[in-house]
Amino acid sequence: MLEIKDLSAGFQGKEIIRGISLTIKKGEVHSIMGPNGSGKTTFTRVLAGHPSFDVLGGEITFNGKNLLGMSPEERGLAGLFISYQDPVEIPGVNNAEFLRMAYNAKLLHHGREEVDPLEFDELIDSKMKILGMDQKYKERSVNDGFSGGEKKKNEVLQMTVLEPVLTVLDEIDSGLDIDAMKVVAEGVNRLMNKERGLIVITHYQRLLNYIKPDFVHILSGGRIVRSGGYELASELEAVGYDRLIINSEKKE
């Protein structure tokens, strides 16, 4: 469903993503791991269509369409959902209302009727229950004053409501306590099926014990330097990036 060919991208003339190729098929779970500053978040920004990042080369097709030619909202409506490493706070915008508007935009896009606040309440309540989120997060402003973990849960809440075709989770585990991580992983797993795809960006194997990836990719210096199966994460955990990356360079 997602095909990335030789993507390079950067910021103010500086190349950060330097030739990423990656194919994700329906039903697959991929994990991207890599040291700080290797370009993981930048990669998600480029996927989302952030205007500050320039695509310098390569192409991305998403379900047959040219993703790079689409606006951020068109990408969202086409079923791409990217959870943020640092979710943005929006004081003054009610969380439930925001999510209802996002949901209704999707319904409209698919030619369906919008839901009213009451109907939406039922939907969001059931999703919040699964994630063990308190009702009070409906009344609060979007991410405003949320703790690190609460913000991450709120991202996953959006994901479970919007039911995207392809989800990219950028360090969803950072900030979550052990119990919350299990709950969140559970929520993510529930959503996955044969028709959907998932990219999990993380530093730790722990999350991957709960969300089991079919493929693991190591990103370093804006490039995928190694790809493998789930066992690559264990290897990484054992030897660390330095040795793993040196090893993989030797292999090349």
Added chain:
Amino acid sequence: MSNSEAQTEIGQDAAILECHKKFLGSKGFNPILSSLNKQSILRFESLGIPHGKHEMFTFVDTKGLIQIVSQGRRERIGTVSEDIINRNIYPGCEKSIIVIVDGFYVKSLSNIRGAGNSVHVMNIEKAVSDINLNRYLLNIAERESDVFSSINGAFFTGGIMIDIANDTNLSTPLQILHISTSPVEEPAMITPRIVLRAGNSSSASVIVKYIGTAGDYLVNSTMDVMLEDGAVLKLWQVQADSPKAWHLSKTHVQMSRMSKLGTVLAYSGCKIARSNFEVHLSGEGAELTLNGISVLCENEQAHSYIRVYHEAPGCISNQLFRNIVKGRARTSVDGTVIVREGAQLTCSEQLINNLVLSDDARADTKPNLMIYNDNVKCTHGSTAGSLDEDQIFYLRTRNFTEVSARALLTASFAKKVINSIDYPPVAEEVRDILLKKLET
């Protein structure tokens, strides 16, 4: 100031005095108001027409205003259709509506049966036969610092006094509807005057709405508000004048012991709109909440000049202003909180937030604190900025178009102040009037 400029200003001073002389000899003049009118023209003489750099008008270009003011006051009441009145009465206020046309109370168009016996509306000419009220108003006139309010004082007739009896608890708001009509060949200035007294332990909400039929009128309005001990008053001013109009408003508020005022100034702006809001917290434990919202497009302007005097111990004042400017619009908030020597345990907060949506729009602020005693908790601050691009992007990745993302963020910026109007029909209308302007 150049020589010729100085001369025209002296000329305009004289022109106003001349108009006033004529006014005193005209049919429109009512001798009962003579002492007030005269006191005010004396005050006008000593204040004089503000020159270009007058500190009270730092952000307001008064030239055009002075031009109009120096032609004196309009005498005639214009005609207004019943339709325009009906369209501007808030749901629920049908039986508590006071209509003022071109500054004159029109009893036949008003209806206050819904307020029962606890609200007395009388001509101001009758009200000032009460020697205490007359003295009170004279006292204010003598100290008035706003020259335009002095001009109102010099020329007004036909105003009203609204007296809310002690212990009254009004369940529906009282609406005052100011309608200004097109001047045609008459002078453009009209001078509405309202005195509002909220009696001991009374509780009421008052909506003041300004509208205009097409035209370049100048509404130069003054309102005197007195809150007696323990009175709780909500006062919402909705300025929705014709875009070609000029709007000047002075509100003078006196707050006694344990009284509470919650007020919102909702301005949609016009050629120049300026609100001067002066509050004296003169009784112990008085509490003021003063909020302002304006949304301005094209060449519209709205300015607030706020003076809050803490004169007694244990008083609280909270101010929040949110202004949105677009196009070449201009807004300003010039606000000073003065804490007098005896006003121990004062709590005061002032926050001004401006949202500037275009390069040519301007938002000025001049927050200031003058504290003459140590035992106080006062804060003030202001911010100005455009919409947050990260927030816009976040919303776009969540299916919002750029336009709808901007609209949502702009509306939420205004929300806190609009929601502080706790009568839904007014809050909804303000939301409609103001936010609709952003769609164009």
